Structures are given as C-alpha cells and as structure tokens.
Amino acid sequence: MPVAHKTGTVKSKQGSNAQSQKAPAAKTVKAASKKKDEEDGTETGEGDEWMQGKTLIKPLDQLDLTEAELKEEFTRILTANNPHAPQNIVRYSFKERSYKPISSVDQLAVHFVLEGNLLHQDSDEARRQRAKQGLPEEKDTVETAVAEKPETPAAGGEDAGDVEEGGGEERADSVESKAGKKEQKITNQFNFSERASQTLNNPLRERGCQTEPPPRANFSATANQWEIYDVYLEVLQKQEKNKEKAKAVPKKDDDKGKKKMMLVETQSDDITKVAKVAKIIERMVNQNTFDDIAQDFKYFEDASDEYREQEGTLLPLWKFQYDKAKRLSVTALCWNESYKDLFAVGLGSYDFTKQGRGMLVFYSLKNSTFPEYIYPTTSGILCLDIHKHLPYLVAVGFYDGCVAVYNLKEETLQPIYKSTAKSGKHTDPVWQVKWQKDDMDNNHNFFSVSSDGRVVSWTLVKNELVFTDIIKLSLEGAVSEGPEGVQLPIMACGTSFDFHKQIDYLFLVGTEEGKIHKCSKAYSSQFLETYNAHNMAVDAVKWNHFHTKVFISCSSDWTVKIWDHTIKTPMFTFDLNASVGDVAWSPYSSTVFAAVTTDGKVHTFDLSINKYEAICQQPVVAKKKTKLTHIEFNPVYPIIIVGDDRGYVTSLKLSPNLRKKPKEKKGQELPKGPEVEIAKMEKLLSLLREPENSNA
C-alpha cells in the first residue's frame, strides 16, 4: 500500500511538476500536494538510508484508504483561473437600468511587481535628464559627430528615402546629436522616412433622386371673431339638418330634388339675390331725394303754433301714388299695427257706373315712389282691415259682395281665402270689414257689413271661409209683400260699422237710411238701440279710443255728430258745408278728431279747446275737384294719411296745437294715461248732460 500510495503520489507529483512549469500561477492548488511530495521525497530519501532499519511511521491522522480507493485516480484539472478572482462582479448597466453580472472577470493574479529605473535613451525623460546632466556628455558625442558630419549630410540625403540599414544606428546617433543642437523633430526612433503613396481614387459619381413635390397651394385667411362665429353657425345648421334627416324617413326623391336645386343655385349668376339689397338702395335713394320731407317728418314742429292759440296746421309730407292706379279712387286706408310705417290702400270706385277692377296696395313711409306690395283685383275694393296681431293678414271687402283674405307672406297674388256665391257672399257691396279676436278654437275671424242688410261673421277654418249671419238689419215697421203673401221684412243697407273697444259683443251699424243701430253679437234679430242719426247714409261710425260711451258718426248730409250711446240725441253736431267722406278719432287724445270732405278739406277738431269750431280747416289737395275720401291717424307718429278719389294718398304732419295734452296744474304732476283722456271727455259731456237732463 505504501508503494501504491507512492506511485500515486509520484504520478501526481510528476504531473504537478510538469504542470507547474507550464503554469506557475496555479501554485496554491498544488501546495498541499507539494508538501506531501516533499514529505514523501524526504521520506524516500530518508527511506533509502534507513530502509532496513525503519518502517514507515504512519501518522495517526493519516487517512486509511482501501486499495480500491488508493488506486482511484484523481484527476486534477489545472485551470488558468485565478481562485482569488471574484466570480460574480456585477456592474450597473444604465442602458438596462439594472445590475448585470460581468461576463468575463479579470483572472490576472499579480505575484510580484518590481518597478525598474531603466530609461530608454531615446525617450523624452532620458533626454531631459541628459540635458540636465550637462554638456560633458554632449561634448563627447559632438566630437564623434563632427568627424562623421561630412559623411552624414551626404549620406543623410540618401538615407532620407531609404529603408532601415545597418548603419542606421550611427546615423541615428548623429541625427540625435543634431537634434540635441537644433532640436529637430524626429518622427521615429530609427529613421524618418517619408513614404507616401497615392491610392487609386475611385471616380466619384453623383447620384441623385428627386421625388415629385407634393402639390402646393397658397392659402391665406383671416381669423376674425365673426369668421369663427360664422363657422360655428354653419356647424350648428348642419347638425340641425342632420337631426331633421334622422327624424324624417329618408325620401330619396326629395334628396334628388334638393341636389338639383343646389346645383342650379351655384351655377347661375342669379340676380334675384340682389333683391333685398336693391330695396334698401331704393329707399336710400328716395331718402336722399326727399330728404327735406324726411327731416320735416322727424323734426319739424311748427313754431308759429305758439302764437296761434286755437289753431293748428297740417304740414304736407309725402305723396303716394301708383301710376297703374291713377283712375281709381282710394276707398280704404288702414295702418299696420306692427309695422308703423306700413299702410294699406284699397282702390276701387264709388261710382256704380264705373265699376271695374281694383287694387290693394301697400306703401311704406320709407319709399314714397313705389308700393311695397301690389295686388290687383277683379273687382273694386271698398274696405279693408289689417289684423292687429298678425300684420300679414288682410281682410278685404269688394264691390261685388265678396270678401277675401290676403296673406302678405305668400308669393301669390291671389287671396288665400275668398268667399263665393255658395259660401254666403254678400249680394251687395261690402262696405266694411273688421277683424275680431280669435274664437274659441283659435281660428281667426272677421265681420263684414254690406248693403244687403247682413252683418256676417267669417271664420277662417283650415282652407275655408265659413260664414255666420250675425244680424240682419231690417227696417222697422216696413214690411213688403213677398210671393204667396208671405210678409218679408225689407232689409236696410248697412254702410258702416264699428266694434266697441272694450265690450266685445257691442257694436254699432250705420245704415243708408241714416240710422245707427246699436247691436249685440248675441242677439241676431233685435237691436239694442237705434239712433236717428242722419238724413243720408251714415258713411262712418267710430267709437272713441278712450271714453267707452262716446262714438262719432259722419254722413253725406254734411254733418258730423258725436254721441253718448246712452243718450238718443247727439252731444255735438258739426256742419262742415260739404259732404263728409270719413271721420277718425285720434289715438293720442279723446277729444281730437278729424274729418275729410268732398271739397278737399281736412277739418280737425279738438273739443277741449274749441267745442264749436274746427281748430284747423285746411285744403289738402291742390285742385278743388278732387274729393277726399278717407282719413286715418298713424298710431304712433303725429301724421295722418288722406286718400282722394284720384288714387293719391297724401300724408300730413299735425302741428303741435293739434296734439295738445291737458295742461298740468301747478303743483301737480302731469297726469298720463287713458284715464286722463276719459276724464277730459267726461267733463265735456257732463256740461252737456245737465242742461239736457233739465230739458228732458
């Protein structure tokens, strides 16, 4: 066993020795084995001498191995790894932001370092030291250099281009010495030889590629507040359209139609779009031409009225005429309640021998040369009324007994409703129409009065005009013999009517016989009251705007009468020396009214100033042959319009005296409102009533 042990160890020893020569670094591994080897070595050495005498002493702690175990060959692998080198160095990688183990660790183990102090003679440090050490060394070298000098310049030139030679060292020394003197730059330690070679330059070729540039367009725009607003509006409208489309089942035909419409609109250079603008321009041009009239209308106040206590004047303003209506006379006038500068003129003829066509014309004060709306009609118009709340609905009564309703918003020239012989039209001319409040079903309705003695209510139901006889005017006492002995009452001819401002069912009807009947909508056969008003036909009857009891009537018998409806006799009577065509209360005062006569005069009265005479009697039309037919006060502006039988409408401004408000008493505030007007009237009436009461 010890032999085997030895061989094992010898093997290992040899192996280790061989290895150790190769890799002296791997000592530690063999340290233990070497020790053993040494021990064994000493043992064997000692064993040779002491073989006989001694047996091997087995240390006590020596391993006892079996033979098999002893024969076991241990392979020792010698690696070049440094056992002291760390195996798991990690470095922080900023790229991966984590600690990463380094793949290869430095395995160098330094056993011994000795820094030497040898310098190469050609190095910088050596030269510096030599320079420090001084000249004596240089002198020696110079002497040798001088001798060799003549050689070197000649040879130097040759050497310049040569490769390294054996004698290069000498020359190098000489070059060195030269360097010591001149400090020439030495580029390499052996010999500087410049060698340049030109490579073959490849010919340069330029290759370019150009793409097609994207199409460019210049765009400029301004971004104003209003442009942004417009865009938002468009978007809103589109959204709304989309909503509507979503709601309605898509109709392809309509869409196609719409598309066609769209195309047409964009293609044609449509002049109809200039319409609105042309209208504005026309008004402007007219304003320029009639500038002084416009200024008067707005600002002129007759200053001389201060000196004339009880008189006023009328200042003529615009004159409206339409050349196609020259032969017609003005038969009706009406202001529009909503558009204060718009008024309607009905044209026709009062002469029954000259009955022909008629016209409905609308004028605006802004344009006196041409009407705003024109509707020609087949029959002469005798009366018209504009709805108070719906400024586009106009009711018209004709000479042939028909009534019609026009809608100004519609494009057609035809009325939207017209009464027919079947649907109860009058058999005689319609003298007055008046809109009423909407009935319970919210249908519009209006009343008409005609010479056939009927007061009819017409209701606009969907597409039809439904009529209802309200009252039949019968002559009292007069009864005619009809066929088969039936007694028929003779109808009176109604020529005018007016509805009470506050009491809805109460209305007055004036007849051709000169009587005025007070009627109620509820009673169709009986009158509430009858007044023997005039000797001739009652041309106009009008309730006072303020005082609920007072009404006025005028007639061709040259008189104008003011009544209190509770008293059968008139309160005031005025004789105007000519047939009175029309009378109208003023909207601003309860005591002011105006009347027009056939001699071309306008008579204005103010009862609070003068109870007996007109405060203004003014001829309005130039030729005395023109008869004035109608008069209307503007609800807002201090002007009146007067129509005559030549188709002209003249507008006049009322002077301040005609527009007087009640004087304020000292110390009291100026009272305002309709109550004042009523009180004013009442005062006048009370003066009249007392003597009457006493008389009666």
Add this chain to the structure above:
Amino acid sequence: RPDVIQPGYEPGTVVTDAVPQTTAPLGSPSEAEVEETLKRIQTHKGVIGTIVVNAEGIPIRTTLDNSTTVQYAGLLHQLTMKARSTVRDIDPQNDLTFLRIRSKKHEIMVAPDKEYLLIVIQNPSE
C-alpha cells in the same frame, strides 16, 4: 276699358285678371321684379350710375363706362369688406346693412349682400 263683371268663383281656380300681372309680392321676388326695381333706381332723380358687383369684386352690371366701373368696383369692394369686418368684429351677430359716403359732389351708397354688392352714385341736391 271694358267693364268686366265677374261672378263669384271658387277659390283656387286661376283667375285671369284684366290687369296683367307685372309685379309680385316680395316674399321671393322674381327676376322681373328685381330688374324693375333696379330700373327704377337708375331712372330716379339725381342718380348718376348703378353698379352690381359680385363676391369677387367683379362688376356684373353697370350703367357707367368700363374704366369708372372697374375703379369704383375695386375700391368700394375693399372698403365695404373692411367696414363689414369692423362691424362684425365688434359684435359677430351684427352685420353691415349699408354704407353711405357723402362727398362734395355726390353721394356713394353701397349696400352689401352675402354674395353681391350694389353701388349707387347719386347727386342728392339735384
């Protein structure tokens, strides 16, 4: 003038009036209506000339000579755009209705529209 007596008729039937229909109400004006209005303006007292300019500043209708028209159209178009921009900048819901320039000799009136511009030169004192 013949006296035409017409009995009552059904609503909705076409009525041939004795008066030819030359004018239409201004709900949606016909071309003839507009032409007539323009003619009235042109023949109005004191009016020197009328120009209709489209949205690009090109005159499409005029009663003046070519050079004057072009000059007026170009200058007034720019001025109107500026005026309109001013008005709308202050309040986008507002819009310019018309513009009047009164000079010593005459008055230039411009009324803009969405697509067109109508220019009228008038001598108001005539």
